[in-house]
Amino acid sequence: MPALLNPVLDLLMLRGTVTEAEPVAARMRRLRIEGGALAGLTVRPGQQVRVLVGGALTRRTYSVWRHDPAGAVELCVLDHPGDGPGARWGRAAGVGDEVRLGRPEGSFVLRPEAAHHVFVGDETASVAFGAMLAALPDGARISGCVETETATDRLPLAHAGRLDWLVRGGSSLPEAVRRLGPAPGGVAYVAGEARTVQAVRQVLVREAGWDRRAVLTKPFWAPGKRGLE
Numbered sequence: 001m002p003a004l005l006n007p008v009l010d011l012l013m014l015r016g017t018v019t020e021a022e023p024v025a026a027r028m029r030r031l032r033i034e035g036g037a038l039a040g041l042t043v044r045p046g047q048q049v050r051v052l053v054g055g056a057l058t059r060r061t062y063s064v065w066r067h068d069p070a071g072a073v074e075l076c077v078l079d080h081p082g083d084g085p086g087a088r089w090g091r092a093a094g095v096g097d098e099v100r101l102g103r104p105e106g107s108f109v110l111r112p113e114a115a116h117h118v119f120v121g122d123e124t125a126s127v128a129f130g131a132m133l134a135a136l137p138d139g140a141r142i143s144g145c146v147e148t149e150t151a152t153d154r155l156p157l158a159h160a161g162r163l164d165w166l167v168r169g170g171s172s173l174p175e176a177v178r179r180l181g182p183a184p185g186g187v188a189y190v191a192g193e194a195r196t197v198q199a200v201r202q203v204l205v206r207e208a209g210w211d212r213r214a215v216l217t218k219p220f221w222a223p224g225k226r227g228l229e
């Protein structure tokens with residue numbers, strides 16, 4: 001990156017350094033990023049950051065898996081078959097690398113007051129779900145369906161035993177949600193591949209009678225599209 005850009009980027013983005021990089025599931029790496037600029041950040045469970053992942057100011061969006069107000073965020077990056085700049089960055093990032101990232105943002109966040117919480121999504125969505133689930137007490141009513149390519153792609157989530165885990169190629173997520181049949185009255189968090197998100201939303205709203213405002217949706221990626229946000 002041309003040195004000339006550094007002062008501009010310092011104004012626009014936060015700077016941190018990778019201090020831990022390790023596999024957290026078969027195709028998912030956890031990256032811990034620390035830095036003085038990250039101290040005191042407020043992160044609501046489910047929020048994301050935009051990370052500079054390549055030249056030409058290429059940015060990609062990642063949910064905050066964990067956050068330490070003393071000055072650290074942790075991300076989990078999927079090594080997906082599409083092989084874009086984000087996946088390449090996630091694969092190659094190592095301890096000591098400098099990272100530029102934006103402030104936490106987004107409204108796809110936990111609604112702690114909900115009577116029950118329904119989580120539906122794929123590998124990428126399960127990162128945001130991890131942060132949300134970790135913020136829920138043992139007494140919370142939790143259900144949902146998470147689909148991964150193989151069982152080894154499952155992230156270690158809090159309350160994981162209360163979720164239905166699917167392997168791609170069997171029941172689809174909309175079918176699994178139809179079978180789960182969650183009763184309206186709570187909040188549903190639906191994220192991952194764009195068309196699947198829409199299909200699951202339709203099952204909840206049209207078939208299960210959910211109020212559309214109680215179904216929070218967030219497309220994280222779509223086949224053939226680059227960097228959705």
Ligand SMILES: Cc1cc2nc3c(=O)[nH]c(=O)nc-3n(C[C@H](O)[C@H](O)[C@H](O)COP(=O)(O)OP(=O)(O)OC[C@H]3O[C@@H](n4cnc5c(N)ncnc54)[C@H](O)[C@@H]3O)c2cc1C
Pocket residue numbers: 048060061062063064076077078079080081082083084085086087088106124125127128218219220221222223224225226227228229
């Ligand atoms: C709010 C939000 C939060 C997100 N949180 C996370 C997160 O925590 N962890 C994470 O890994 N990703 C997350 N994503 C998705 C991540 O930003 C995309 O996977 C990323 O854009 C892919 O970047 P890329 O440069 O590798 O591929 P791109 O250049 O964006 O895409 C290239 C091609 O790869 C394919 N592709 C992209 N993503 C996937 C995928 N997941 N599975 C299969 N094929 C894919 C598509 O065909 C696409 O056309 C999030 C996205 C959003 C919008």
